[in-house]
Amino acid sequence: MSERIYTAGLVVIGDEILSGRTHDKNIAQVASWLQVQGIRLAEVRVVPDVVERIVEAVNALREQNDYLFTTGGIGPTHDDITVDAVAEALGVGVMVHPEARAMLERYYGGRGLELTEARLRMARVPEGADLIPNRMSGAPGIKIGNLHLMAGVPHITAGMLDALTGTLEGGAPLLTETIGCWTPESEVADILRQVEKAHESCQIGSYPFFREGRVGANFVVRSTDADELKSCVDSLCDGLATAGFDFTPGGI
Amino acid sequence: MSERIYTAGLVVIGDEILSGRTHDKNIAQVASWLQVQGIRLAEVRVVPDVVERIVEAVNALREQNDYLFTTGGIGPTHDDITVDAVAEALGVGVMVHPEARAMLERYYGGRGLELTEARLRMARVPEGADLIPNRMSGAPGIKIGNLHLMAGVPHITAGMLDALTGTLEGGAPLLTETIGCWTPESEVADILRQVEKAHESCQIGSYPFFREGRVGANFVVRSTDADELKSCVDSLCDGLATAGFDFTPGGI
Numbered sequence: 001m002s003e004r005i006y007t008a009g010l011v012v013i014g015d016e017i018l019s020g021r022t023h024d025k026n027i028a029q030v031a032s033w034l035q036v037q038g039i040r041l042a043e044v045r046v047v048p049d050v051v052e053r054i055v056e057a058v059n060a061l062r063e064q065n066d067y068l069f070t071t072g073g074i075g076p077t078h079d080d081i082t083v084d085a086v087a088e089a090l091g092v093g094v095m096v097h098p099e100a101r102a103m104l105e106r107y108y109g110g111r112g113l114e115l116t117e118a119r120l121r122m123a124r125v126p127e128g129a130d131l132i133p134n135r136m137s138g139a140p141g142i143k144i145g146n147l148h149l150m151a152g153v154p155h156i157t158a159g160m161l162d163a164l165t166g167t168l169e170g171g172a173p174l175l176t177e178t179i180g181c182w183t184p185e186s187e188v189a190d191i192l193r194q195v196e197k198a199h200e201s202c203q204i205g206s207y208p209f210f211r212e213g214r215v216g217a218n219f220v221v222r223s224t225d226a227d228e229l230k231s232c233v234d235s236l237c238d239g240l241a242t243a244g245f246d247f248t249p250g251g252i
Numbered sequence: 253m254s255e256r257i258y259t260a261g262l263v264v265i266g267d268e269i270l271s272g273r274t275h276d277k278n279i280a281q282v283a284s285w286l287q288v289q290g291i292r293l294a295e296v297r298v299v300p301d302v303v304e305r306i307v308e309a310v311n312a313l314r315e316q317n318d319y320l321f322t323t324g325g326i327g328p329t330h331d332d333i334t335v336d337a338v339a340e341a342l343g344v345g346v347m348v349h350p351e352a353r354a355m356l357e358r359y360y361g362g363r364g365l366e367l368t369e370a371r372l373r374m375a376r377v378p379e380g381a382d383l384i385p386n387r388m389s390g391a392p393g394i395k396i397g398n399l400h401l402m403a404g405v406p407h408i409t410a411g412m413l414d415a416l417t418g419t420l421e422g423g424a425p426l427l428t429e430t431i432g433c434w435t436p437e438s439e440v441a442d443i444l445r446q447v448e449k450a451h452e453s454c455q456i457g458s459y460p461f462f463r464e465g466r467v468g469a470n471f472v473v474r475s476t477d478a479d480e481l482k483s484c485v486d487s488l489c490d491g492l493a494t495a496g497f498d499f500t501p502g503g504i
Contacts (some may be wrong), residue, residue: 012296015457016472017279017280017283018294019284019428020279020285020293021459023277023279024279027269027275027298028269028275029272032272041271041272043297044269045296046296046297075460077438077444078458079455079458116439116441118438119438121441122438155462186327186371187368189371190369192329203267203331204330205268206327207268209405
């Protein structure tokens with residue numbers, strides 16, 4: 001019995017990430033959200049504000065995955081080119097979405113502000129697209145086929161993810177359990193390898209750290225099957241105990 | 253007079269980033285470091301601990317760029333497969349580097365510990381590779397051709413970047429200047445577009461934020477030419493002042 005695995009790609013768009021000026025928060029945010037939806041984040045690409053580079057990344061990742069997400073580049077300024085790039089990638093035109101226009105009119109009108117041409121840019125979508133509601137500001141995200149175009153500002157991205165929660169078909173969520181050890185990972189490498197080998201449906205990741213002047217590692221066991229996961233975690237704990245290592249269930 | 257632009261790609265290797273468990277810190281760290289070396293980070297790909305996916309990303313980005321960096325997957329455990337994947341990407345074998353072996357012997361020997369097979373994994377390199385010193389722990393990074401394989405743990409990555417500082421040929425560093433406004437970016441979008449258009453060698457990025465209950469944006473002007481940068485910044489300030497906007501040189 002092999003279960004269907006759903007995957008997603010993420011394209012993070014923005015010179016500000018590639019220059020080091022802005023620390024990306026969306027990769028972790030989208031990754032965690034996808035886990036809960038039963039969708040695995042298979043690859044992330046961070047690309048600059050250049051149409052051809054966005055087109056290339058979008059086309060590569062949308063074909064390889066069930067879903068594609070983008071963050072960044074859907075605002076009102078000249079460097080916001082995600083809609084144009086995605087339309088080009090899909091071979092469709094760009095239109096002003098009437099509902100998005102109405103949302104912006106309500107949002108700005110309610111604040112006594114005019115819907116300028118720059119603001120109206122935020123109502124532009126690839127032809128055939130639907131909107132992703134955004135309760136943080138007037139400007140919606142965009143959904144077209146298996147693509148989801150979201151904002152770059154993390155709290156606005158969060159609102160859009162919230163609106164999408166439960167709307168995408170996924171598989172069994174990946175379950176994880178963590179065991180921590182105040183031990184250099186090199187000392188337990190053999191145990192990890194043997195336990196993983198004996199539990200085919202589980203993966204074990206080893207994540208070393210250096211804290212409070214000491215080294216240690218967290219071992220993260222992953223599986224979509226709760227019984228297999230438990231069996232693998234039990235074997236790992238047995239192996240560590242037998243070899244005389246102290247460990248902390250739940251991780252350090 | 254067009255100046256040679258040096259570019260780099262970065263491959264971040266690790267299931268822990270794609271699962272959302274670990275928040276990546278290396279993208280921003282490598283990006284900032286490259287800026288100072290006069291090298292532009294052109295693209296980042298985050299890929300899982302799967303040999304074929306690493307090979308694909310490494311080959312794509314090393315061919316498109318002057319330099320390629322990787323972070324993650326060079327430790328002692330079974331999920332550390334970067335060396336094997338890069339050797340496969342380059343079509344070379346894997347060998348134990350004698351100097352790396354000696355470094356590990358000194359490091360573990362000095363602590364009264366044995367150089368186990370797992371620890372010896374950290375001396376494995378693609379054939380023909382040199383080492384990148386790592387003063388934080390015994391295990392070195394790896395340099396082969398235009399590729400630089402670095403650790404995933406951020407403070408160890410930092411030590412390896414430090415060891416590489418000034419050793420890579422770069423171009424003129426990208427200079428930036430930031431102007432902040434407590435104004436929705438949509439209100440100044442036209443000014444930004446016009447000023448950028450009038451200064452061909454400069455780019456202006458607009459980065460909106462929401463702080464202290466108010467919206468604003470920082471406008472980042474970038475150029476490799478100090479005079480052009482100044483002229484563009486002056487034009488932008490003039491444009492903002494003429495339109496009646498308050499702004500903060502240096503950014504908010």
